[in-house]
Amino acid sequence: MNFKSIIIEKKDGVATVTLNRPEALNSLNEQVFSDLLAAFEDISKDDSVGVVVLTGAGRAFSAGRDIKALRAGGAGATADVSKMARKLIAAMENLPKPVIGAINGYCLTGGLELAIACDIIIASENAVFGDTHSKWGLRPLWGGSQRLPRIVGEKRAKELAFTADMLSARDAERIGLANKVVPASKLEEAARELAEKILKNSRGSIAAYKYLINEGLKLDFESGLKLEAESDIPIPDSQERLTSFGKEKRS
16 A cells, blocks of 8 residues: 555554654644544454554654645635544544554654554653644644543643643653653664564454553543453453463473
């Protein structure tokens, strides 16, 4: 597939999707979302892919919404892009394959909303996180006001939103926004190592876990327990893995 604003590479079960507008700090516009939607649709149908890594080229993961396009487009264009953004984030969350965000450089506002839709975040030491909606007189439209408090807690989410302060990679790790921080030169390697570790396990089990965690977070605790107990999610390789475990114990 040919894309104008992203690069996709598939290798050994991992699909690496790279935002590729480095001259614009990978700012997000209609073309980017169109390309990303097509890429994730392709990945969802490709059984050779078990894990996705989402990252950015150059000095940023993404500095957020393309402000030039935002100023030029008007309300109608803004609504169209927001609809595409929400569709993409839903596709990422509903994808039965883990999505690892490999965050380099700036990860701001709309870029942050995209990052927190990933299942796991690995940040380079030079990563900078921030929600600058209030700085520009905007408000979140892609789910940030609901996802961020569920990740870092209500008080920290409000502080980040109200102040538009920048957050270092280490501080992001400290508050639970990032899972791990690595040297910038090791980001790709760290994301690959994590993907390979995941690929050793049952794809069916991981898909079930992702579904149960994501859906359970929308419910109260008792309803989440009921969802877990009553969900009938097939895991095709369960018997094969259990049999293999028995053979390993006997050998």
